[in-house]
Amino acid sequence: MPSYQEKSSISDVHFLDCDDKITQDNAKKGSHQGETKVVYDKNVLIETKNIIEKTKTGLFICSPINGLEVVNNNKQLLDCFEDLISRYKEGKVKFGIRWLVNVEDNIDQIILVKKFIGMGFRIRHIQSLPIINFAVSERQFNSTIESMKAGQMIHTLLCSTDPMYIQHFQSVFDSLWNSAIDAKERIRQIERGGRGVTLNLTRLIENSNQAKQQLIETVQKASKEILILFPSLNAVKREVVMGFMDILKQKSAENIPIKILSPVNKRVKEVIYSDLTNNQNLTVKNIVCREIRKQKDLISTIIIVDKKYVLATELKDDSKLLFEEAIGVTTFSSSQPTVLSYVSIFESLWTQTEMSEDLKKVNEKLVQSEELERDFINTAAHELRTPTQAITGYLEINDEIFENYSRMVDQKQLKPEDSAKIIKAxxxxxxxISRNAVRLENLINNLLDVARIDSHQKNMIMLNKENINLIAEINSIVDTQLGEKLRNKNVKVSIINDIFDETYFVYADRSRLNQIIINLLENAIKFSERDSSIDILIYEDIIDVVKRKNVRVFEKTKDNNIKSANIEKKYDIKEIYIAVSDSGKGISPEILPRLFEKFNTNSAAGTGLGLYISRKLIEAMGGRIWAFNNADGRGSTFVFSLPKFDSSKLKFRRKLSE
Known part of the structure; x- marks a missing residue:
């Protein structure tokens, strides 16, 4: 790792643009839509002018005094900056120009700074400049590693519009700006004959015992956070031996977050966590340990405290067991530019580990998805084969019956009782055949619905919403479409509601509403015992549902938090709540968390698509669905909502049409 001395003579200049809102939003989403390029010679001036002329937020610059000299010596740049100041005074630019420089006890520098302050520049003095120099607006980040001499224009410029770079350097500038002093105050201090500035120091510690003491004292100062980068497993073990982990344990107990990075495997966690907890759970409050890829040049242990102090210990001999014998020169710094540079390195590595963890999770989900889809294909194949075989088999039997019938007719052997038997068969x-054809049609329709839903194309699921009498619709479904299944198991359906006239209307697609209710009721029938009952409850308000004590399903579900925790009331939309409750075996704990996802089923028969499709259809119609096991251990309850039909809107439309 590089070490930075108390005074920096770096004269590289970066010009960088940064938007405080759009850029941050893009960066948080992980957007990398910008372009990065290198320009040369006359294009350097073109790109620099382009940044100044197009900014709408202002320009934030951090450079040595040479940067001001370049502008002062180049009329085109000076004119651009004067125009930017004019736009700022007219209110067309948000922040104007902010410039960070190091103002030394030099009469020429003081005169130059006063000139730019007089033009309207806001300039602050910073004791130690960062290792890079930059400027920020909302559009672009420009950078150079070329030194400027005697105020001459540079020849090479790196330009980037990547939001991640922009946001990072804006954050660095803000930190530096807040720690700097006004250039006018700095000049007054010089003119009074005193520098008057407390220096942020960077120093080298060659004595290993002193380095050890500095490390312990620095970490003990921590009040906000501790960031640690270990180069090896032995480095971790040495910290354990010297008692460093005891300090971390203490800081962890003080609720100070600690982040640890190391390029080695799980054994680092075992060493760190086992020492802190005396167990192998590998978890400690406020301590997070992550693995990074092995870095060839990573030969230092880096410890950053509160983003105020950084301590980097050079690794001399990793085979040694004692800290004092293993390390070489140690760099300690409280210089903000230096500390922020190390923080940037650490946070970049930390972000990489987050991306790696995310990729692992995505991969695990893909594996699970592949397994689910493979199981689904097998199940779907079985579900398709079963009705198809039944239809084919009975059609073949009918062919034989028709052949026998024709033969008996031809031979005049057909008796009246034979005709009756044939017709009955x-x-x-x-x-x-009809029942299996319906089953096959339903399965195909489900597969088509899933394909439409998963296409994510707008209006793939067409809805024809209308005013529907909910209770009448449910009664019709129970009587005409589910009557035979209910009679086969002697299951009774009771509709319970708090609506007096039983003419409550919802605004939904009739065929899709039928599909949802049939799916929920068929599931309830399938898992209900013989001679049992299913309750359908209808309420206007979920609050009323929670408060009611005289309804069987909600008496069984004493934990009202289950309902309220799974639903957030939409106060701007009036809703109707429909609950279907059975007394069957309930929902499996393994299935419950992903109940409404594709391919999830613990039934021997079924594709696991019905509830997924129901959820998507309900959401498309403006409602929500959730489920829970009943508190008495008997059965489960599915609740879904639909928008209440607003008759006032209908009347309003009629008036408009009149």
């Missing part, structure tokens, strides 16, 4: 076979 054909009727039974026709019912089976």
């Amino acid at each position: 054909l009727k039974r076979h026709q019912d089976i």
